[in-house]
Amino acid sequence: MEVIRCLLLLAVLFLAGAHGGEAQPLVPGLFTFGDSSVDVGNNDYLHTLIKADFPPYGRDFQGRVATGRFCNGKLATDITADTLGFTSYPPAYLSPEASGQNLLIGANFASAGSGYYDHTALMYHAISFTQQLEYFKEYQSKLAAVAGSSQAKSIVTGSLYIISFGASDFVQNYYINPLLFKTQTVDQFSDRLVSIFRNSVTQLYGMGARRVAVTTLPPLGCLPAAITLFGHGSSGCVSKLNSDSQRFNSKMSAAVDSLSKQYHDLKIAVFDIYTPLYSLVTSPESQGFTEAKRGCCGTGKVEFTVFLCNPKSVGTCSNATTYVFWDAVHPSEAANQVIADSLLTEGINLVT
Numbered sequence: 001m002e003v004i005r006c007l008l009l010l011a012v013l014f015l016a017g018a019h020g021g022e023a024q025p026l027v028p029g030l031f032t033f034g035d036s037s038v039d040v041g042n043n044d045y046l047h048t049l050i051k052a053d054f055p056p057y058g059r060d061f062q063g064r065v066a067t068g069r070f071c072n073g074k075l076a077t078d079i080t081a082d083t084l085g086f087t088s089y090p091p092a093y094l095s096p097e098a099s100g101q102n103l104l105i106g107a108n109f110a111s112a113g114s115g116y117y118d119h120t121a122l123m124y125h126a127i128s129f130t131q132q133l134e135y136f137k138e139y140q141s142k143l144a145a146v147a148g149s150s151q152a153k154s155i156v157t158g159s160l161y162i163i164s165f166g167a168s169d170f171v172q173n174y175y176i177n178p179l180l181f182k183t184q185t186v187d188q189f190s191d192r193l194v195s196i197f198r199n200s201v202t203q204l205y206g207m208g209a210r211r212v213a214v215t216t217l218p219p220l221g222c223l224p225a226a227i228t229l230f231g232h233g234s235s236g237c238v239s240k241l242n243s244d245s246q247r248f249n250s251k252m253s254a255a256v257d258s259l260s261k262q263y264h265d266l267k268i269a270v271f272d273i274y275t276p277l278y279s280l281v282t283s284p285e286s287q288g289f290t291e292a293k294r295g296c297c298g299t300g301k302v303e304f305t306v307f308l309c310n311p312k313s314v315g316t317c318s319n320a321t322t323y324v325f326w327d328a329v330h331p332s333e334a335a336n337q338v339i340a341d342s343l344l345t346e347g348i349n350l351v352t
């Protein structure tokens with residue numbers, strides 16, 4: 001792990017030297033598609049119930065501002081952006097700063113409450129995956145206007161694309177929606193999601209993307225909200241939901257293998273969130289954490305969607321650095337650091 005981090009830092013420094021002291025990121029840009037785990041603030045501009053633009057969200061972020069990130073500090077993808085050598089983060093697509101020169105470092109299209117399945121986004125007034133891809137198309141014409149078409153093309157081809165959906169499709173849709181869980185098995189629903197993923201990668205490839213990373217599902221059964229809602233009073237992880245997550249993840253892995261065989265000039269990898277998060281939840285002390293069963297924010301058991309924590313929530317912890325979860329669904333910045341470290345190993349081939 002440390003070796004890989006050092007190699008990447010060396011690469012960043014080397015590029016800095018080659019460009020006369022001005023640090024150059026390892027890839028020209030970063031594009032993110034997904035749900036609340038990677039939304040950096042598109043939700044601020046939407047009429048949705050799922051928002052994070054008020055304290056205590058962001059209380060450990062630069063400037064202590066609530067940016068719309070569902071975390072006390074940085075998301076795993078922010079930390080990845082740091083490691084790649086970015087000094088400012090690819091802006092959220094709907095924010096005013098996502099214009100002009102900022103377009104040169106990519107864009108974040110993610111939207112809290114979104115999923116692979118467009119119906120999930122519809123339920124939460126979020127930006128669907130289909131719409132996120134439309135926005136990427138729109139972005140490309142804006143970029144060409146700013147950078148010229150040949151530089152725009154090389155940015156699009158050289159950039160890293162991160163796709164992170166699925167958790168909302170299950171926790172905020174499938175498991176609570178009789179129209180889905182009574183008519184489809186978890187396997188059938190998973191197959192449907194993975195097929196949407198495959199089509200979307202094909203579309204992205206068609207639009208010029210050549211470096212794609214897709215995150216796995218986390219251990220859904222270990223999210224504090226899932227334990228509260230589906231744990232029948234037990235405080236342990238809900239094993240049914242964890243095995244659903246693992247089955248979904250193997251299907252996703254198989255799809256990624258087949259895509260990489262299909263498109264020889266496409267670099268594509270799976271970012272495994274499941275393993276590092278499961279290990280944090282099941283043995284927190286060995287990694288310096290003290291609390292893995294409830295989030296820091298509010299009661300830490302259900303605060304998401306209906307009961308988002310807010311400045312008046314009672315029980316918010318004073319220091320989230322030893323908490324695995326920030327709220328009942330999202331990891332803390334400290335846990336995101338652990339997750340991002342493990343992504344480095346899997347991502348090295350994508351960016352070198």
Ligand SMILES: *[C@@H]1O[C@H](CO)[C@@H](O)[C@H](O)[C@H]1NC(C)=O
Pocket residue numbers: 318319320321322
């Ligand atoms: C939280 O605790 C960590 C060590 O446990 C400490 O380094 C950090 O300064 C604390 N942060 C705040 C805001 O108190």
